[in-house]
Amino acid sequence: MKEAPGITGLILNEPLLWEKGKKGRRGFSLPRRDVDFCPLDENLTSKTLDFPDLSEVDVIRHYTRLSQWNFGVDTGMYPLGSCTMKYNPKINEKQARLQGFAGAHPLLPHTLSQGALKLMFELERLLAEITGMDAVSLQPAAGAQGELTGMLLIHAFHKSKGIRRSKIIIPDTAHGTNPSSAALCGYRPVHVKSNEQGVLSVEAIAEVMNEDTAGIMVTNPNTLGLFEKNLKEIAEIVHSKGGLVYGDGANMNAIMGMVQMGQIGADIMHLNLHKTFSTPHGGGGPGSGPVCVKKHLEPFLPVPRVAQESDRYVLSEDFPESIGRLHAFFGNFGVMVKAYSYIQSMGPDNLKKASQLAVLNANYIQEMLKGTLHLAYDRPCMHECVFSDKLQQPHKVMTLDMAKRLMDYGFHPPTVYFPLIVNGAIMIEPTETESKEDLDLFIEACKAISNEAQQTPQLLLEAPQKCKVRRMDETAAARRPCLAG
Numbered sequence: 001m002k003e004a005p006g007i008t009g010l011i012l013n014e015p016l017l018w019e020k021g022k023k024g025r026r027g028f029s030l031p032r033r034d035v036d037f038c039p040l041d042e043n044l045t046s047k048t049l050d051f052p053d054l055s056e057v058d059v060i061r062h063y064t065r066l067s068q069w070n071f072g073v074d075t076g077m078y079p080l081g082s083c084t085m086k087y088n089p090k091i092n093e094k095q096a097r098l099q100g101f102a103g104a105h106p107l108l109p110h111t112l113s114q115g116a117l118k119l120m121f122e123l124e125r126l127l128a129e130i131t132g133m134d135a136v137s138l139q140p141a142a143g144a145q146g147e148l149t150g151m152l153l154i155h156a157f158h159k160s161k162g163i164r165r166s167k168i169i170i171p172d173t174a175h176g177t178n179p180s181s182a183a184l185c186g187y188r189p190v191h192v193k194s195n196e197q198g199v200l201s202v203e204a205i206a207e208v209m210n211e212d213t214a215g216i217m218v219t220n221p222n223t224l225g226l227f228e229k230n231l232k233e234i235a236e237i238v239h240s241k242g243g244l245v246y247g248d249g250a251n252m253n254a255i256m257g258m259v260q261m262g263q264i265g266a267d268i269m270h271l272n273l274h275k276t277f278s279t280p281h282g283g284g285g286p287g288s289g290p291v292c293v294k295k296h297l298e299p300f301l302p303v304p305r306v307a308q309e310s311d312r313y314v315l316s317e318d319f320p321e322s323i324g325r326l327h328a329f330f331g332n333f334g335v336m337v338k339a340y341s342y343i344q345s346m347g348p349d350n351l352k353k354a355s356q357l358a359v360l361n362a363n364y365i366q367e368m369l370k371g372t373l374h375l376a377y378d379r380p381c382m383h384e385c386v387f388s389d390k391l392q393q394p395h396k397v398m399t400l401d402m403a404k405r406l407m408d409y410g411f412h413p414p415t416v417y418f419p420l421i422v423n424g425a426i427m428i429e430p431t432e433t434e435s436k437e438d439l440d441l442f443i444e445a446c447k448a449i450s451n452e453a454q455q456t457p458q459l460l461l462e463a464p465q466k467c468k469v470r471r472m473d474e475t476a477a478a479r480r481p482c483l484a485g
């Protein structure tokens with residue numbers, strides 16, 4: 001007998017539609033044909049097409065069941081550090097779906113796109129204000145593409161001065177995309193170690209910064225969830241040797257309305273609208289990584305740029321020093337609508353409050369769990385905290401086992417084994433949208449798991465037990481992926 005559905009209560013199994021189909025089933029009834037029969041092209045017979053025959057119920061159940069396998073931030077806590085999986089208010093989705101926005105065609109002349117252009121223009125101004133920068137391009141489609149844009153801007157800046165530089169300084173806490181973006185642009189990443197407090201020291205930068213170094217990429221707060229408190233002095237050193245400072249703003253959720261990176265030395269920074277400004281992410285949907293720059297880099301920004309001419313908005317290509325175009329048309333417009341709607345509906349005070357709550361929530365978890373889990377850097381954190389499995393290792397229980405066991409308690413696991421500088425890292429980012437009650441449940445679950453690690457470690461090694469899919473062979477999944485289902 002085949003495996004019965006319902007292996008975990010009412011979360012049902014679901015075969016492929018091809019396995020489910022039965023010859024002769026129909027999902028709809030066509031009206032009687034009133035034209036002559038005309039066979040399909042011979043190469044396109046139903047044999048080669050091989051579509052399953054399905055009833056309406058087959059199809060409805062198939063997709064509804066699959067949708068119930070999803071775990072998302074709308075289902076429960078999703079404390080994935082470094083990713084900012086916060087709740088995205090549905091009103092922003094609704095605005096993006098308005099017919100005038102959703103149906104706008106990028107090839108319409110600007111005279112018929114005034115509303116969309118105005119929104120882009122104003123969003124650029126809002127992001128400039130939030131970051132303390134002077135000009136913005138909304139074109140890049142993701143953080144990583146924003147970084148690449150930033151590297152191209154740095155290159156264009158030096159080139160305009162007739163200077164060639166070959167290196168970029170990158171701290172050991174950086175996201176992997178940082179060195180990749182630098183390398184893609186032809187720069188050699190120079191790695192710098194963080195100090196024992198988990199941040200960059202002025203001395204470490206002074207030692208490596210020289211006239212062959214084009215600049216530095218710094219994430220602030222960094223990927224340990226710590227504020228780079230020496231950044232202002234570091235920026236002065238980099239600037240004094242003719243370099244530029246790139247700020248990776250993926251962690252902006254911690255500092256909205258609190259810190260303007262432009263004021264503490266950044267020349268360029270990207271934001272991830274899909275992390276901080278209300279676009280759901282994680283499933284590979286469209287993103288947006290606007291790049292914000294100081295005045296001296298504005299001439300190099302990608303084209304076309306949205307400009308205001310008396311009472312109308314136009315798209316201008318008239319920037320002879322521009323690095324050119326990075327994306328078809330103007331970027332992912334729907335994401336911009338959501339960010340605009342989010343920022344306007346929150347207002348400056350509430351954006352600031354969101355950051356304060358994100359930091360408060362992370363510090364609450366850090367304080368409540370230290371001792372249960374080993375805290376990598378024992379000092380107040382920003383929006384995320386980083387633990388390790390050091391205290392569980394004597395019981396032969398590792399980070400992965402605890403992460404899997406959390407699923408049995410109904411929580412999406414946190415980010416694991418990142419950042420790389422913490423062995424067996426467990427990186428928790430609760431975000432501002434979790435209530436104290438939910439944080440407490442999560443904390444209780446972590447404590448219960450830590451007890452299990454001492455008393456019944458086998459439970460953890462076999463976790464998850466209550467999920468539809470149990471522990472997977474991750475090596476096989478990576479080496480021999482089964483893409484058919």
Ligand SMILES: *Cc1c(COP(=O)(O)O)cnc(C)c1O
Nearest residue numbers: 082142143144175177219248250
């Ligand atoms: C997510 C992230 C990135 C990359 O952003 P994408 O939009 O995923 O390309 C870069 N840096 C940091 C610190 C991040 O967290």
